[in-house]
Amino acid sequence: MVTWLGALSRTRDAIAGALRRVLRLERPDPAAFEELEETLLRADVAPRLAAEWTEQIRDAYRGLRVSPMEMLSEMLARRLRTAEVHWAREERPLTVLVVGVNGCGKTTTCAKLARLVRAEGLRPLLGAGDTFRAAGSEQLRIWAARVPCDVVVGATGADAAAVAYDALDAAIARGADVMVFDTAGRMHTRTPLMEELRKVRRALAKRLPRAPEETWIVLDAALGRNALSQARAFHEAVPLTGVILSKLDGSSKAGFVYSIADELGLPILFAGLGEGPEDLTPFDPHSFSRALLGLDETL
Numbered sequence: 001m002v003t004w005l006g007a008l009s010r011t012r013d014a015i016a017g018a019l020r021r022v023l024r025l026e027r028p029d030p031a032a033f034e035e036l037e038e039t040l041l042r043a044d045v046a047p048r049l050a051a052e053w054t055e056q057i058r059d060a061y062r063g064l065r066v067s068p069m070e071m072l073s074e075m076l077a078r079r080l081r082t083a084e085v086h087w088a089r090e091e092r093p094l095t096v097l098v099v100g101v102n103g104c105g106k107t108t109t110c111a112k113l114a115r116l117v118r119a120e121g122l123r124p125l126l127g128a129g130d131t132f133r134a135a136g137s138e139q140l141r142i143w144a145a146r147v148p149c150d151v152v153v154g155a156t157g158a159d160a161a162a163v164a165y166d167a168l169d170a171a172i173a174r175g176a177d178v179m180v181f182d183t184a185g186r187m188h189t190r191t192p193l194m195e196e197l198r199k200v201r202r203a204l205a206k207r208l209p210r211a212p213e214e215t216w217i218v219l220d221a222a223l224g225r226n227a228l229s230q231a232r233a234f235h236e237a238v239p240l241t242g243v244i245l246s247k248l249d250g251s252s253k254a255g256f257v258y259s260i261a262d263e264l265g266l267p268i269l270f271a272g273l274g275e276g277p278e279d280l281t282p283f284d285p286h287s288f289s290r291a292l293l294g295l296d297e298t299l
């Protein structure tokens with residue numbers, strides 16, 4: 001049976017080909033529109049109609065002021081959820097608990113967060129809850145000197161929950177605006193370690209019932225989708241309020257980021273774009289999506 005598609009093949013070859021060529025272009029130039037109009041004329045479309053169609057397509061591009069690639073980046077950006085963090089709260093201090101698996105970038109991120117708080121003219125205090133390794137707390141102490149800001153460090157082997165209580169106590173006593181509490185890295189599959197996080201939360205709440213207001217997970221973007229299952233396990237142990245992406249600069253699997261809102265229902269708050277102290281930036285869905293498609297960042 002002859003189909004519409006088959007019957008029209010000769011006219012279609014001419015018109016559809018020219019149309020596709022124009023639509024595939026990011027920014028069609030005048031020559032492309034001329035070629036389209038000529039093709040329509042060759043297929044015996046009336047000159048007035050050919051001009052009208054061509055004008056309508058030109059208008060569509062003009063009206064949108066974006067190319068198909070730009071439209072795609074908008075579409076992708078809409079799948080991402082973010083939220084602006086307001087560091088200055090009426091009730092001080094704001095308490096932020098930072099969690100994540102080993103080596104995901106927690107300690108570095110805590111220091112970068114303290115730096116952002118300071119940049120707003122506010123006073124951060126860092127709490128070193130990594131009591132597993134002497135080096136863990138020492139690393140945060142060095143960062144604190146660089147920020148600079150106050151830091152509360154527990155003895156190696158000390159109970160992380162006790163350090164959390166002390167750090168919040170010091171933040172209250174010293175009038176800090178934000179207390180950022182670093183924790184030891186832990187595998188999400190190790191139940192006793194996840195239980196320790198719950199204990200840290202309880203200790204904070206004992207000192208200040210509303211604490212911690214925020215619990216943020218640092219996800220190593222290099223891990224791709226694996227980072228999602230980690231986050232789910234943490235979310236079950238301690239209710240998370242936001243995601244920080246680290247190491248976006250080294251990841252080739254950042255596509256998983258588009259599933260965070262769907263699968264975790266959490267906003268992405270910040271992104272680590274490098275190892276330097278200034279390389280943490282509020283997450284921007286548009287810049288992220290444009291960069292992913294190789295478009296420049298200026299809108």
Ligand SMILES: Nc1nc2c(ncn2[C@@H]2O[C@H](COP(=O)(O)OP(=O)(O)OP(=O)(O)O)[C@@H](O)[C@H]2O)c(=O)[nH]1
Pocket residue numbers: 100101102103104105106107108109130136183184185186245246247248249250271272273274275279
């Ligand atoms: N390139 C890059 N490296 C990062 C970023 N964030 C952290 N890192 C590096 O990742 C490594 C681990 O960072 P840490 O902050 O020590 O990670 P952690 O989660 O505290 O590690 P543990 O306490 O051992 O669980 C360090 O070498 C950091 O410099 C980032 O955004 N980009």
Ligand SMILES: [Mg+2]
Pocket residue numbers: 106107108130136183184185
């Ligand atoms: Mg650490």
